[in-house]
Amino acid sequence: MSTEFQGKHVTVAGLGVSGVPAAKVLHGLGARVTVVNDGADERARAQAAELEALGVTVRLGDADTLPEGTDLIVTAPGWKPTKPLFTAAAEAGVPVWGDVELAWRLRGENAAPWLAVTGTNGKTTTVRMLASILRAAGLRTAAVGNIGVSLLDAVTGEQEYDVLAVELSSYQLHWAPSLRAHSAAVLNLAPDHLDWHGSMDAYAADKGRVYEGNQVACVYNVADKATEDLVREADVEEGCRAIGFTLGAPAPSQLGVVDGILVDRAFVENRQKNAQELAEVADVNPPAPHNIANALAAAALARAYGVPAAAVRDGLRAFTPDAHRIAHVADVDGVAYVDDSKATNTHAAEASLAAYGSVVWIAGGLAKGATFDELVAGAAGRLRGVVLIGADRALIAEALARHAPEVPVVDLDRTDTGAMLQAVQEARRLARPGDTVLLAPACASMDMFANYNQRGDAFAQAVRELGA
Template structure:
């Protein structure tokens, strides 16, 4: 793990500056309003020109903001800074032109970081391919149990700009950051940060696994107290590799978390107890009990890992062990994350619609012994051989839906040919009900019917929430 003097953000005077905001939507509109309020001359460019975009444009134009719809490729003349929505890809012509002109590009996270006032709350940052939202919400629950003024913010849905510029004062923020956001946040320096895991995802955006990992690793840059990594990770590069490459403040420590017995400077599990051997005196010999595995809801292996990562960040901030236990007990998982919908005729029906990639589905499948798996959707360039190979012994059957289901069917044929497969060639609203009915037909008493699609949802549903809702409704119809 490298060390070095961390430089502070260079102040940026917004008054009178020409700032271009790339993209409307959940981050672009608030950014444009904030920048306009700071006295900047704001131009918003947006690729789309639909009814929603025109509505947002009218709102901004009423304030005096210039909006160009259907033209996100051209750099407005005189632009001195670009603030981009996180989803805009780095290879867009707008950014190529900005680089040639020497114009800096920030994301909304970078903007929020630059706008923090004196005595601003510390940031405890979390990224990773899977588990970010759950870990951040666990962390906020633990910090709250310690009596700290906190909120779960960032990619989780609460705008960092709102948290930084709002009237509410915070002691510390639990911040979820995507790889997109980190790519556009060059000066972010967290108190402590965690990369939960790394698996191929969003490679169409980043261009390669190496670039994706590099952007995830940005979260460690300039950490002051702890870089939290997954000591059980086997993928390359590992989260520990990212820690080694990070340039941090002198004295910042590498802290691992493991589902096994922890070594010094790690958190782990001993006989059903979450224990800390990192933030204790004489960590070579001592360990601090934090909570029981049964305090984690649900106590699936990957969720215990989430709890350990949250606990590590909270302990890095000085939170007592009792607050870790109380915060985990108080935590309630979000919908569509290994949510138990119902038991019907001795079969459990589990909604993990949030498992939108192979890594998440792998963790979900590993939590159950005998599974009828409902999977499929938009593969986003993923392959399924490794996932199927690892899960083959657990599969009672599979029901496949969605546009790219053939990729999963072919992987099952190669690596689990004995598993019965139902291939549903339909994308209408009744497809999920039929999928659940077919899964019920394949299942036996004691089995789990698991919606863990390993794919995105947008071919059939607005988002993974709607997909999970459709699954839950279908299960309720079975029960009725």
């Protein structure tokens, strides 16, 4: 057990999913823990009471002032670097870590290596695919980080792992300066969370931290040059290789697709001439282009860890995607209804729309500062019609008027949860047999729903009412 924290005064910034476990772990390691939190709602008060019963000090409603004598801050990943607390910490020379940094430093001897995944979209799916492949190879593993088991639980718990599949957000990477993965992948880069990072360059730089100190492979997306640029800029261990993935035929040191087969030209002998068959495109569920890219990235990380080709195939076959990720809900009158409520930004919606030939698109919600011209211009040829919902639907309507003026648009001037039923009914009216009605909102959900899960559930329920 680490003695590094014995007697240290550690301030934990933020209650919630990461703050409460961090406070408990640090308290158990002998630290004097103070938790500060902006809010003081009922949930925060309940969490505070739980921690105070252990002897942890909790300060609700005052998170801007640095507690006197603080030696270290451990922050929730979503807290912006511009908060006054962090400004005060910088002036006082107090380091700031995230929960990922804390977990990394608490790993014991012979700790399981980390295979890390980040990117604007596809992280959760890729990490869960990777964990499925690793399990198929007989390895003790878990999907951790932003999903599944918490990293702190994974490194401090009694369960032993051979290797961990780790999802990391840009927020988490920002606060994890000493993280050094076995191998890592950046799936893609598109504008997102710029209000937090301040600029696209800062966002990309935080994503690129995942490559720092990689030992075996830095996996990048051949179709997204920005990811390869991050590999070039990374300071890695001697012998670490750049490994690309592509939906086309792979060059040496890449994984790709040939005649419906996922193939490896990176982790084979004589890769100039040889390739290893890993799986069929049909083994990927669902076999949409962006999901095949996710599978290739997962396969690359697994192969970097030494997993045999058969385990890649078996792991992909065993994988079941999470709800609300290009999930086929039903066919009604020859029209497919697909729920991709998880497409909460334009980059995700672009990938979703590209998977289908003729689409009636249900879109809208909270734009989070996004613009839609590029998305609409790229998808215009696939659109049978569009149904718009949500607070910022006018932004999409304006882009449609500029780039797809011939496409019929239904603008639903309502933001209540019942709007989804009307949206699905309008989409049915626009659709023809062979079309796909696709919920890929390109926006966040909180203007109308608690989260994207509730939005997807409302869509699925509305579709079921159509077929009733």
